[in-house]
Amino acid sequence: MRTKTDICGIGAVTAYGWGRESLWEGLASGVPCAQFTESFGETPDLPGWVAHIAEGGRSRDGSLHARALLAAAREAIEDAGARGWSPGRRVGVIAGGVREDLRSWDRLTEMGDQLMYRREFIGMMPSTPIASLMSEFGFHGPSVTLSAMCATGSAATLTAKMWLDAGMADDVVVLTTDLSATRPVVRNFVHCGVAITDVPPLEACRPFQEGTLGFTFSEAAVAVVLTQRKTDAYATVLGGAMTHEAHNAMALDPDPTTAITAVTEGLENANVSASDIRYVNAHGTGTKLCHRTESQILETVFPGSTRIYSIKPLTGHSQSSSALTEIAASCLAAQHDLIPAPKPVADGHPQLLEGPTRPESGLTVKTSIGMGGYVTSVVLDTA
Numbered sequence: 001m002r003t004k005t006d007i008c009g010i011g012a013v014t015a016y017g018w019g020r021e022s023l024w025e026g027l028a029s030g031v032p033c034a035q036f037t038e039s040f041g042e043t044p045d046l047p048g049w050v051a052h053i054a055e056g057g058r059s060r061d062g063s064l065h066a067r068a069l070l071a072a073a074r075e076a077i078e079d080a081g082a083r084g085w086s087p088g089r090r091v092g093v094i095a096g097g098v099r100e101d102l103r104s105w106d107r108l109t110e111m112g113d114q115l116m117y118r119r120e121f122i123g124m125m126p127s128t129p130i131a132s133l134m135s136e137f138g139f140h141g142p143s144v145t146l147s148a149m150c151a152t153g154s155a156a157t158l159t160a161k162m163w164l165d166a167g168m169a170d171d172v173v174v175l176t177t178d179l180s181a182t183r184p185v186v187r188n189f190v191h192c193g194v195a196i197t198d199v200p201p202l203e204a205c206r207p208f209q210e211g212t213l214g215f216t217f218s219e220a221a222v223a224v225v226l227t228q229r230k231t232d233a234y235a236t237v238l239g240g241a242m243t244h245e246a247h248n249a250m251a252l253d254p255d256p257t258t259a260i261t262a263v264t265e266g267l268e269n270a271n272v273s274a275s276d277i278r279y280v281n282a283h284g285t286g287t288k289l290c291h292r293t294e295s296q297i298l299e300t301v302f303p304g305s306t307r308i309y310s311i312k313p314l315t316g317h318s319q320s321s322s323a324l325t326e327i328a329a330s331c332l333a334a335q336h337d338l339i340p341a342p343k344p345v346a347d348g349h350p351q352l353l354e355g356p357t358r359p360e361s362g363l364t365v366k367t368s369i370g371m372g373g374y375v376t377s378v379v380l381d382t383a
Contacts, residue, residue, distance in 0.1 A: 003164070003165070003228040004228060004236055005160075005161045005164055005165070005226055005227075005228055005236065005237045006226065006227055006228070006231060006233035006234075006235070006236050006237070007224050007225070007226055007233060007234045007235045007236075007237065007327075007331055008079075008080045008083050008084075008085045008225050008226075008227055008231040008232070008233045008234065009075075009076040009077060009078070009079040009080025009081075009083065009085065009223075009224060009225035010075070010076055010079055010222075010223070010224055010225075010234065010328050010331060010332065011071070011072040011073060011074065011075030011076030011077070011078075011079065011175075011222070011223040011224075012072055012075070012220070012221070012222045012223075012325070012328055013053055013056070013057075013068040013071050013072050013220065013221040013222075014026070014033060014051075014053065014218075014219075014220045014221075014222075014315065014318070014325065015033035015034065015035075015051035015052055015053055015054075015218055015219060015220070015315075015316065016033045016315075017054070018054070018056045018057070018068075018071060019075060020075060020079070020328065020332065023325075023328070023329070023332070024332045024336065024340075026314065026315075027311060027314055027315070027329060027332070027340035028336070028338065028340055028356070030314065030340070030342060030343065030355075030356065031314070032051075032200075032201035032202060032216065032313060032314050032315075032316070033051045033218065033314065033315060033316060034049045034050055034051040034201050034216045034218065034316050035049070035050070035051065035052070036048070036049055037049070037050050037052070039183055040183060040186060040197050041197060041198060042190075042197075042198065044183070046198075048186075048197030048198060049196070049197050049198070049199070049200060049201060049204070049216050050181050050186055050197060050216065050217050050218070050316075051181070051216060051217070051218030051219060051315070051316040051318075052181055052218075052219055053068055053179060053219045053220070053221070056068075056071070057070070057071045058070070058071070061129070061132070062120075062123040062128070062129070063101050063103065063104045063123060063124070064103065064179060065100070065101040065102075065103065065104070065129075065177060065179045065221075066101065066123060066128065066129040066132075068177060068179060068221035069095075069129045069133075069175060069177040069221050070129055070132065070133060071221070072175055072177070072221040072222055072223040073133050073173060073175050073223040075223070076173065076175070076223035076224055076225050077137065077173065077223075077225060079225075080225035080227070080231065083231050083232040083233070084230070084231040084232050085171070085225060085227055085229070085231045087137070087138075087139070087170075087171060088169075088170025088171050088227075088229070089140075089170055090140060090141035090142075090168075090169045090170045090171075091137070091139040091140070091141045091169065091170065091171045091172070091173065092139070092141035092142040092143060092160070092163055092168070092169035092171070092172040092173070093130055093133060093134060093139060093141070093142075093143040093172070093173045093174075093175070094143070094144055094145075094146055094156045094159055094160055094163075094172060094173070094174045094175070095126070095129075095130050095143070095144070095145045095146070095175055095176075095177070096145070096146050096147060096148075096152035096153060096155070096156040096174070096175065096176035096177075096320055096321075096324070097126065097145065097147060097152065097176060097177050097178060097320050097321075098147050098149060098152065098178060098180070098319055098320040099178070099180045099185075100124075100126045100177075101123075101124050101126075101179070102179065102180045102182055102185070103179065103182065104120075104123070104124045105124060106182065108121070108124065126145055127145075130143060130145070133173075139173075141168075141169040141170070141171075141172070142163065142168055142169055144159075146159060147320065148242070148370045148374040148376070149319070149320065149370030149371045149372055149374055150283070150285075150317070150319055150320065150322055150323065150368060150369060150370040150371055150374070151242075151283075151323055151368035151369060151370035151374040151375065151376045152176050152320040152321075152323060152324075152370065153174075153176045153222070153320070153321060153322065153323030153324025153325070153326075153327060153368065154240065154242075154323040154324075154327070154366060154368040154376035154377070154378045155242055155323075155368075155370075155374065155376055156174045156176060156324070157174055157224070157226070157237060157240075157323075157324070157327060157378055158237075158240045158241075158242060158376065158378060160172035160174050160226045161226065161237050161239070161240075164226065164227075164228050170227075170229075171225060171226065171227045171229075172225075172226045172227075173223060173224075173225055173226075174223065174224050174225075174226060174324065175221070175222065175223035175224075175324075176220075176221070176222055176223075176320055176321040176323070176324045177220075177221040177222075177320075177321060178219060178220060178221075178318050178319045178320045178321040178322075179219045179221070180219070180319060181217050181218065181219045185217075186217045189217060192250065193214070194214045194215065194285070194287050195214055195215060195216070195217045195317075196213050196214040196215065196216060197216075197217070199213060201216040201313055201314075201316065202313050202342065202345055203345065204216060204286065205285070205286035205312055205313040205316075206286055206313070206344070206345060206346055206348070207282060207284035207285070207286050207290075207291065207309075207310035207312060207313065207352075208282075208284065208291060208294075208295065208308060208310070208348045208349040208352045209344050209345065209346040209347065209348035209349075209352070210346045210347045210348065211346050212286045212287070212288065212291060212346075213286065214285065214286055214287050215285045215286050215287065215312055215316065215317035216312075216313075216316040216317065217316060217317060218315060218316025218317060218318045219318055219321070220315070220318035220321035220322070220325050221321060222321055222324040222325050222328050223324075224324065224327065224328060224331075234331035234332075234334065234335060234382070235330065235331045235334060235380045235381060235382040236380070236381040236382075237378060237379070237380060238270035238271070238272060238363070238379040238380065238381055239266060239269035239270030239271065239272075239378075239379050240266040240269060240270065240376060240377050240378040240379055241261075241262050241263070241265035241266035241268075241269055241376065241377055242262065242374070242375070242376045243258050243259070243261050243262040243265070243375045243376075244258070244373045244374055244375070245258045245259065245373035245375060246258075246373055247373055248373070249371075249372055250371055250372070251289060252289040252290065252292075252293050252369065253293075253373075256292075256293050256296040256297065256300070258373075258375060259293050259294075259296075259297055259369070259375045260296070260297055260300050260301060262367075262375040262376060262377050263297050263301050263365065263367065263377045264301060265377075266365065266376075266377030266378065266379055267301075267365075267377075267379065269379075270379035272363060272379060274301050274302050274303060274306070275303055276362060276363050277302055277306050277362060277363050277364070277365050277379075278305070278306060278307065278359075278360055278361065278362025278363060278364065279306070279307055279308070279309070279339065279353075279359070279362065279363075279364045279365070280294075280297075280298060280302065280306060280307070280308040280309075280364070280365050280366075280367060281309065281310075281311075281326055281327075281329070281330050281364055281365070281366045281367070281380075282294050282308050282309065282310045282367050283310070283322075283323075283367050283368050283369045284308075284309070284310020284311075284312050285310075285312055285317055285369075286310075286312060286313070290369060293369065294308070294367060294369075295349060297367065298349070298351060304350075304351065306351060307351050307352070307353050307357075308349065308351050308352055308353070309339065309341035309342075309352065309353040310341075310342075311325075311326060311329055311340060311341070311342065313342040314340070314342055315329075322368070323366065323368040323376070326366060326368075327366055327378065327380070330364050330366065330380055330382055331380075331382060333359065333382070334359065334382035334383070337358060337359065338356055338357070338358060338359070339353065339356065339357045339358075339359050340356055341353035341354075341355055341356060341357055342355070343355035343356070359382070361383065363379060363380065363381050363382075364379075364380045364381075364382060365377055365378070365379055365380075366378040366379075366380060
């Protein structure tokens with residue numbers, strides 16, 4: 001029999017600032033975190049909209065990527081401790097990402113035959129910040145790196161729950177980090193027709209509204225602590241599901257059956273019904289394909305009373321960190337008694353939230369869709 005799995009600690013480094021309170025204050029303000037940044041337009045001499053993490057953290061942690069990752073993890077662990085959590089004998093770590101420390105790899109490439117200092121080179125390895133985290137806190141549970149593209153945070157959260165349910169770990173720190181908003185990466189996503197840099201975020205990214213163009217590219221490092229022991233928890237992870245469309249390396253399947261299955265099986269896994277779901281915290285990238293698929297999920301699975309929203313017009317799309325950012329946002333929304341849904345700027349789906357909303361009783365389903373066909377759902381009880 002499965003035991004209740006709670007989220008009891010949150011840490012975040014986003015383009016809103018260093019710390020979960022900066023994330024919440026940014027969301028509550030309703031102002032996007034992206035900035036009009038030099039060299040991120042269509043050509044290097046033009047500015048464009050992008051959301052970067054600012055410099056910060058402990059210099060001895062290494063690169064900005066490592067500093068952000070470790071800062072988010074430390075904050076989540078400290079937050080969990082303040083909420084009554086104490087580490088068990090086997091604390092596991094699941095680190096999610098896609099491209100890891102891209103800026104450092106670019107620097108290595110630029111150096112050619114010149115050798116880096118060994119400390120800097122070893123610091124580029126994805127295992128190094130995780131090894132530092134495990135060593136700093138004396139964690140000896142299982143540890144893996146996981147990637148499901150933009151669904152990474154949800155997949156990592158469900159994997160952590162499976163570890164806990166199976167008795168493989170006593171607690172799990174889940175963290176996702178994506179600092180890949182370099183000009184070449186952003187430009188190629190623009191070329192693929194999904195990222196938008198020449199239109200302000202609220203105009204470009206209109207999930208479930210007319211005239212939507214796509215998403216603003218962003219960065220984030222987010223961490224949560226999951227446990228099955230009693231704490232002053234933010235939320236309970238009731239269950240969820242993971243599927244794969246097996247259709248195309250980029251485009252979503254026009255037939256939404258597999259995506260719908262990820263949600264219906266998630267409800268079944270969580271032992272809840274569709275009528276129990278009050279909110280869908282959507283992947284909501286603002287692309288037309290995502291709009292179509294998640295609208296079909298909403299209309300096929302849920303009753304008309306279920307409301308949908310996406311925070312990507314505010315946070316941007318931080319790729320492999322997006323799902324965990326949005327899970328953290330659901331937790332913080334419950335704590336502050338406010339769902340920070342962006343105010344629509346155009347005609348939209350009748351079930352779309354019309355801006356910041358006081359939450360009503362009911363559960364939340366977090367949907368995530370990763371490039372290449374990954375589809376996940378996570379059922380959260382934030383009451």
